[in-house]
Amino acid sequence: MVKYRTKQRRILLSYLSSHPDQALTARQIAEELAGEGISLSAVYRNLAEMEAAEEIKRLSQCGVREALYQYIATPDCRGSLHLSCKKCGKTLHMDPGEAVEILRRVAQTDQFSIDVGETVLYGICGSCKGLRQRRPAAASFQPVGPEDRKGKK
Amino acid sequence: MVKYRTKQRRILLSYLSSHPDQALTARQIAEELAGEGISLSAVYRNLAEMEAAEEIKRLSQCGVREALYQYIATPDCRGSLHLSCKKCGKTLHMDPGEAVEILRRVAQTDQFSIDVGETVLYGICGSCKGLRQRRPAAASFQPVGPEDRKGKK
DNA sequence: CTAGTTGCAAAGAGTTTGCATGGCG
DNA sequence: CGCCATGCAAACTCTTTGCAACTAG
Numbered sequence: 001m002v003k004y005r006t007k008q009r010r011i012l013l014s015y016l017s018s019h020p021d022q023a024l025t026a027r028q029i030a031e032e033l034a035g036e037g038i039s040l041s042a043v044y045r046n047l048a049e050m051e052a053a054e055e056i057k058r059l060s061q062c063g064v065r066e067a068l069y070q071y072i073a074t075p076d077c078r079g080s081l082h083l084s085c086k087k088c089g090k091t092l093h094m095d096p097g098e099a100v101e102i103l104r105r106v107a108q109t110d111q112f113s114i115d116v117g118e119t120v121l122y123g124i125c126g127s128c129k130g131l132r133q134r135r136p137a138a139a140s141f142q143p144v145g146p147e148d149r150k151g152k153k
Numbered sequence: 154m155v156k157y158r159t160k161q162r163r164i165l166l167s168y169l170s171s172h173p174d175q176a177l178t179a180r181q182i183a184e185e186l187a188g189e190g191i192s193l194s195a196v197y198r199n200l201a202e203m204e205a206a207e208e209i210k211r212l213s214q215c216g217v218r219e220a221l222y223q224y225i226a227t228p229d230c231r232g233s234l235h236l237s238c239k240k241c242g243k244t245l246h247m248d249p250g251e252a253v254e255i256l257r258r259v260a261q262t263d264q265f266s267i268d269v270g271e272t273v274l275y276g277i278c279g280s281c282k283g284l285r286q287r288r289p290a291a292a293s294f295q296p297v298g299p300e301d302r303k304g305k306k
Numbered sequence: 307c308t309a310g311t312t313g314c315a316a317a318g319a320g321t322t323t324g325c326a327t328g329g330c331g
Numbered sequence: 332c333g334c335c336a337t338g339c340a341a342a343c344t345c346t347t348t349g350c351a352a353c354t355a356g
């Protein structure tokens with residue numbers, strides 16, 4: 001459990017809370033905050049604490065090996081299903097009414113209780129779709145760095 | 154690309170296709186088929202081929218580090234959203250009509266195109282729910298072994 | 307001053323890959 | 332018989348952990 005309010009904790013929380021809709025890897029966060037003075041292990045450790053405290057959500061995308069972390073201690077996360085855009089990496093919150101309706105319908109039709117906290121719907125968001133399938137829109141923050149993926153031989 | 158029809162390929166495909174609703178780790182598969190004569194690396198390599206050929210889906214659950222693989226080359230996988238039970242590890246296919254309806258609604262209300270192939274809804278299935286939250290129902294095939302999760306010092 | 311935290315480096319866990327051998331066609 | 336695929340072990344990547352130094356309260 002958290003006892004002290006360290007500099008690193010403050011830096012990390014500040015950074016995450018100012019990027020509430022971005023799904024980021026621990027590495028990305030650490031690099032981004034490298035100048036501020038926080039190590040990768042501190043990032044991991046604090047991320048774990050924050051996850052336990054439900055301030056952030058840890059999600060894993062299909063072909064991505066690294067875990068993605070995202071700030072969720074915002075009001076619009078309440079009972080809302082998350083929509084993660086595979087192009088821009090941003091996470092949107094499904095319309096609350098819509099989410100409730102879906103949960104209800106699935107529970108009824110398929111006899112299945114969706115765990116809202118663990119479920120993320122992947123796809124393409126409106127903005128990215130509007131920009132055509134091929135332009136990643138000035139890739140402001142791609143969750144992965146697929147430039148040279150594993151250097152295949 | 155696949156060129157030869159090897160013994161291992163046959164064993165693996167046979168096993169997976171006979172467990173179409175189970176999300177399994179590479180390790181589980183390899184152990185299960187150890188007696189048949191197929192190594193872990195062959196499992197991984199063939200799994201990769203099959204994933205590329207869209208015969209199986211590779212999914213990653215939240216707190217689980219290992220990737221889960223599942224056979225999807227069955228008719229009822231067509232356009233259907235997958236519901237993965239966190240208790241028994243089984244995957245159900247959402248009612249087709251229901252799935253289409255949800256995709257349509259989300260596209261309309263949230264301007265978001267869900268990628269059916271990459272999205273999995275996690276939760277508790279009807280059977281497991283009926284058995285009360287605490288009895289894992291004779292855990293026929295738990296994808297993880299959460300017994301002692303990381304042993305926190 | 308005391309105990310929680312940090313940073314570093316080493317350990318782990320899961321997955322991928324190089325290379326020589328073996329098997330499909 | 333040639334080339335693809337397998338096995339094994341080493342290499343890799345991401346994440347966790349041990350330990351001494353540091354610092355918040």
